[in-house]
Amino acid sequence: MTFFKLGDDIADTRAPDVPIEQRWDKRRFDAKLVNPANRRRHSVIIVGTGLAGGAAGATLAEQGYHVIQFCYQDSPRRAHSIAAQGGINAAKNYRNDGDSVYRLFYDTVKGGDFRARESNVYRLAQTSTQIIDQCVAQGVPFAREYSGLLDTRSFGGVQVARTFYARGQTGQQLLIGAYQALSRQIDAGNVEMHERTEMLDLIVIDGRARGIVARDLVTGQISTYLADAVVLATGGYGNVFYLSTNAKNSNASAIWRAHRRGAYFANPCYTQIHPTCIPRSGDYQSKLTLMSESLRNDGRIWVPKNAGDTRSPDQIPEAERDYYLERIYPGFGNLVPRDIASRAAKNQCDLGRGVGPGGLGVYLDFADAIRRLGEDKVREKYGNLFEMYDRITGEDPYKVPMRIYPAVHYTMGGLWVDYDLQSTIPGCFVVGEANFSDHGANRLGASALMQGLADGYFVLPPMLGNYIASNKFDKVTEAHPDVVETVNEATGRLTKLLSINGERTVDSFHRELGEIMWDECGMARSEDGLRKALGRLPELREEFWRSVKVPGSGSQVNQSLERANRVSDFLELGELMCVDALHREESCGGHFRVESQTPDGEARRDDDRFAYAGAWEFGGTGEQPILHKEPLNFDYVHLAQRNYA
Amino acid sequence: MKLTLRIWRQAGPADSGRMVAYEVPDANPDMSFLELLDVLNERLTLEGDDPVTFDHDCREGICGSCGVVINGQAHGPRERTTTCQLHMREFADGDVIDVEPWRSVAFGVVKDLMVDRSGLDRIIRAGGYISANTGSAPEAHATPVPKPIADTAFDNATCIGCGACVAACPNGSAMLFTSAKVTHLNSLPQGAPERADRVLNLVEAMDAEGFGGCTNTGECTVACPKGIPLDSIATLNREYLRASLGRK
Ligand SMILES: Cc1cc2nc3c(=O)[nH]c(=O)nc-3n(C[C@H](O)[C@H](O)[C@H](O)COP(=O)(O)OP(=O)(O)OC[C@H]3O[C@@H](n4cnc5c(N)ncnc54)[C@H](O)[C@@H]3O)c2cc1C
Ligand code: SF4
Ligand code: FES
Numbered sequence: 001m002t003f004f005k006l007g008d009d010i011a012d013t014r015a016p017d018v019p020i021e022q023r024w025d026k027r028r029f030d031a032k033l034v035n036p037a038n039r040r041r042h043s044v045i046i047v048g049t050g051l052a053g054g055a056a057g058a059t060l061a062e063q064g065y066h067v068i069q070f071c072y073q074d075s076p077r078r079a080h081s082i083a084a085q086g087g088i089n090a091a092k093n094y095r096n097d098g099d100s101v102y103r104l105f106y107d108t109v110k111g112g113d114f115r116a117r118e119s120n121v122y123r124l125a126q127t128s129t130q131i132i133d134q135c136v137a138q139g140v141p142f143a144r145e146y147s148g149l150l151d152t153r154s155f156g157g158v159q160v161a162r163t164f165y166a167r168g169q170t171g172q173q174l175l176i177g178a179y180q181a182l183s184r185q186i187d188a189g190n191v192e193m194h195e196r197t198e199m200l201d202l203i204v205i206d207g208r209a210r211g212i213v214a215r216d217l218v219t220g221q222i223s224t225y226l227a228d229a230v231v232l233a234t235g236g237y238g239n240v241f242y243l244s245t246n247a248k249n250s251n252a253s254a255i256w257r258a259h260r261r262g263a264y265f266a267n268p269c270y271t272q273i274h275p276t277c278i279p280r281s282g283d284y285q286s287k288l289t290l291m292s293e294s295l296r297n298d299g300r301i302w303v304p305k306n307a308g309d310t311r312s313p314d315q316i317p318e319a320e321r322d323y324y325l326e327r328i329y330p331g332f333g334n335l336v337p338r339d340i341a342s343r344a345a346k347n348q349c350d351l352g353r354g355v356g357p358g359g360l361g362v363y364l365d366f367a368d369a370i371r372r373l374g375e376d377k378v379r380e381k382y383g384n385l386f387e388m389y390d391r392i393t394g395e396d397p398y399k400v401p402m403r404i405y406p407a408v409h410y411t412m413g414g415l416w417v418d419y420d421l422q423s424t425i426p427g428c429f430v431v432g433e434a435n436f437s438d439h440g441a442n443r444l445g446a447s448a449l450m451q452g453l454a455d456g457y458f459v460l461p462p463m464l465g466n467y468i469a470s471n472k473f474d475k476v477t478e479a480h481p482d483v484v485e486t487v488n489e490a491t492g493r494l495t496k497l498l499s500i501n502g503e504r505t506v507d508s509f510h511r512e513l514g515e516i517m518w519d520e521c522g523m524a525r526s527e528d529g530l531r532k533a534l535g536r537l538p539e540l541r542e543e544f545w546r547s548v549k550v551p552g553s554g555s556q557v558n559q560s561l562e563r564a565n566r567v568s569d570f571l572e573l574g575e576l577m578c579v580d581a582l583h584r585e586e587s588c589g590g591h592f593r594v595e596s597q598t599p600d601g602e603a604r605r606d607d608d609r610f611a612y613a614g615a616w617e618f619g620g621t622g623e624q625p626i627l628h629k630e631p632l633n634f635d636y637v638h639l640a641q642r643n644y645a
Numbered sequence: 646m647k648l649t650l651r652i653w654r655q656a657g658p659a660d661s662g663r664m665v666a667y668e669v670p671d672a673n674p675d676m677s678f679l680e681l682l683d684v685l686n687e688r689l690t691l692e693g694d695d696p697v698t699f700d701h702d703c704r705e706g707i708c709g710s711c712g713v714v715i716n717g718q719a720h721g722p723r724e725r726t727t728t729c730q731l732h733m734r735e736f737a738d739g740d741v742i743d744v745e746p747w748r749s750v751a752f753g754v755v756k757d758l759m760v761d762r763s764g765l766d767r768i769i770r771a772g773g774y775i776s777a778n779t780g781s782a783p784e785a786h787a788t789p790v791p792k793p794i795a796d797t798a799f800d801n802a803t804c805i806g807c808g809a810c811v812a813a814c815p816n817g818s819a820m821l822f823t824s825a826k827v828t829h830l831n832s833l834p835q836g837a838p839e840r841a842d843r844v845l846n847l848v849e850a851m852d853a854e855g856f857g858g859c860t861n862t863g864e865c866t867v868a869c870p871k872g873i874p875l876d877s878i879a880t881l882n883r884e885y886l887r888a889s890l891g892r893k
Binding site (some may be wrong): 055058059062073074075076077078080082083092094130132133134135136137138139141142143144145146147148149150166167169172173176179180181183184186187195218247248249281282284285286287289290387388391392394457458461503505507508549551552556557559560 | 830
């Protein structure tokens with residue numbers, strides 16, 4: 001049984017046909033400009049205030065557009081980007097260690113296992129250096145050396161130190177920078193900010209995105225907001241798995257609703273499982289906590305050589321430990337890319353060498369680093385992470401090795417966008433983790449922050465201007481039949497959720513969905529497992545709509561209703577992820593099909609059949625999705641099997 | 646663990662609110678405080694009661710969403726710890742725990758444990774930024790920043806805007822929050838051109854929002870999950886004095 005239909009290939013991504021170094025300049029030069037005096041008359045909706053949305057809102061407002069912006073938290077400063085720990089990449093080559101724009105481009109294409117679009121990745125690498133300048137000018141307090149110059153460190157999958165950081169709180173510092181820039185524009189009256197307001201649907205009129213339907217989470221009021229263009233900056237969808245490192249309320253609703261209205265969803269099965277997270281401790285577990293990849297600079301990963309060894313770590317002598325990453329991948333050691341490190345940890349646990357409760361953990365040991373650098377130096381570098389670990393587990397990582405296990409962390413997939421970051425719905429742009437653009441099948445550490453800020457500060461603004469300058473915008477009002485219909489649908493859904501009054505809580509459905517996704521569409525995927533999931537998911541969705549219990553009313557704060565609405569979308573998205581994973585009969589990056597591996601268990605790509613981005617069109621409720629392939633060409637970085645040995 | 650929670654329930658801003666006791670017989674020492682509330686809420690939902698409303702998102706101590714007063718202490722008993730990072734191993738079997746929202750003139754209760762902290766955002770909007778339009782930045786290494794200054798700026802920039810300092814202060818002052826921003830930006834060379842206006846505007850906004858005055862009780866820094874020190878308030882006062890003299 002197949003689960004999809006095949007549509008036409010995607011022919012054009014709008015990247016100019018000139019050498020890769022010149023593409024972005026050419027695209028910007030060809031872009032139409034909006035006269036500064038006219039910009040005020042154009043309004044732009046931005047949903048999300050993370051790095052991508054915050055940066056975009058501030059920049060577009062500085063340029064003179066009227067920005068209407070949304071977030072579901074009580075303040076734009078709380079977007080999930082705040083939680084990013086490790087750092088942000090940029091090809092500054094301050095260390096003179098051989099870095100360059102080309103090397104960052106090369107590393108990202110290779111790290112993404114040759115499933116990203118070269119043009120976009122090159123532009124990302126080009127833009128990276130400007131981001132650091134911009135952030136420093138805003139007062140972002142990056143780590144500095146005694147010389148007063150910026151410090152950098154290494155992240156997985158690369159051999160240069162190009163990661164800028166602010167202790168273990170880089171995301172926080174970058175986001176506060178963007179938030180402050182946004183605050184300045186709010187104060188100046190250029191941004192109309194709606195906090196605690198959740199987008200429920202996208203308004204499409206005459207084939208173009210013209211607004212959103214949103215709910216005020218305090219009063220329950222459902223309103224429409226109309227504009228000339230809509231930018232979605234709503235983050236990733238890792239919470240499909242219930243347990244992930246994402247913030248509890250991170251959700252896919254905005255992009256899923258846009259998908260249902262015509263935006264293609266690309267590579268939904270590409271999810272990143274991060275190797276170093278704190279293992280779960282019980283059934284009540286509500287989320288998982290990341291321990292930054294930067295820890296792998298100094299921490300050494302090991303398991304006992306003998307399966308079932310239950311001695312405490314300090315009782316296990318050196319000779320009976322297996323530092324398996326250093327053994328299997330001597331070139332990169334503990335700093336192999338995430339997909340490889342995660343799978344290796346799972347393999348060790350499958351062999352019975354895992355540690356901690358249920359054998360689902362491996363050690364991340366700092367004893368050597370503490371001996372070499374001293375406890376103070378280690379504290380300076382990683383103090384806040386060690387404290388966080390201690391708080392959660394009650395164990396002191398200065399004394400006992402951390403226990404870590406892989407967890408869902410990031411989604412490379414997202415809404416398909418062209419080179420201009422525009423989705424298949426004209427006027428609907430998608431930035432940050434919500435789009436699929438730059439990371440292929442595996443994202444390198446410290447590259448999401450870079451992409452979010454590149455999109456928001458530098459790439460979106462000129463492309464959005466081009467869209468506005470190239471189109472005429474008839475005035476639309478709330479009375480337009482398409483607006484009325486979208487509002488009615490959104491309202492009807494919530495009314496339905498409130499009226500079911502069944503016997504199962506929203507969370508119980510979400511947990512069950514998460515278990516199915518983790519088992520069948522997680523670190524290892526098989527045809528059998530995916531088919532099983534595709535059998536079970538429609539049933540679960542049906543059960544949800546029959547027996548979910550959402551207490552309270554829609555006309556006040558109702559967190560159960562918010563969750564129910566999000567979970568109803570996850571239930572649909574989960575199915576598309578499984579369809580995508582099933583159709584991609586190869587292993588690449590974070591997508592590991594057990595049927596496609598090398599004799600020593602590494603991912604085996606099938607470039608002849610799958611060197612494309614899979615962009616899915618919504619086929620209608622209850623109908624099969626339609627696959628459109630965007631062929632990927634590797635003119636600069638030549639297709640090769642990744643090798644980190 | 647068996648615990649009794651006495652939780653502040655308030656249907657909305659107009660409701661007067663009351664403490665309601667709930668038994669949680671199945672608490673676990675490894676649970677976080679918010680997971681304990683999750684467990685209670687699952688039960689309330691199935692029993693047809695209204696689950697307890699509280700703000701939360703990252704559950705990692707960094708977004709600043711969460712925050713309740715636990716047994717009279719903002720964010721509970723463990724120092725430098727947000728409510729989401731507080732674990733039940735800090736409590737003993739049989740404990741009775743009072744859970745209340747932030748209480749302050751400037752923070753109205755929205756529902757149950759959720760409050761309106763938008764006043765803090767308005768303080769930042771008044772000048773808690775460096776005016777550097779996108780694209781206008783010089784090369785990052787053009788201005789080296791001595792490490793001790795960069796470190797001071799960073800330490801103050803770690804404020805998560807949770808509002809615990811306000812909740813802990815007998816006067817409901819937002820001085821610690823405001824001083825953290827002033828110290829972050831005014832320490833840096835990039836922040837120098839707007840230094841005087843920044844401190845004056847922030848303090849003015851803080852007063853306009855109805856936050857109380859600072860009488861140096863020091864409760865704020867004890868409650869602060871990020872350890873913003875009282876020194877920052879001293880810095881704010883110095884900056885304020887300097888700016889006021891300059892303006893005359
Ligand atoms: C724990 C952790 C650590 C990480 N560390 C790093 C790192 O060191 N380096 C790195 O490069 N990357 C890191 N990442 C990844 C990176 O943080 C994210 O990919 C990135 O921050 C996403 O930014 P964003 O702007 O796309 O979205 P987000 O920051 O997720 O923002 C989403 C915004 O959309 C809003 N929103 C969502 N849905 C709706 C809706 N329906 N209606 C209204 N508003 C909505 C939210 O309110 C929010 O403002 C980390 C991720 C995690 C989970
Ligand atoms: S100063 Fe401390 S207590 Fe006050 S808002 Fe900032 S982090 Fe919270
Ligand atoms: S939920 Fe983010 S700080 Fe507690």
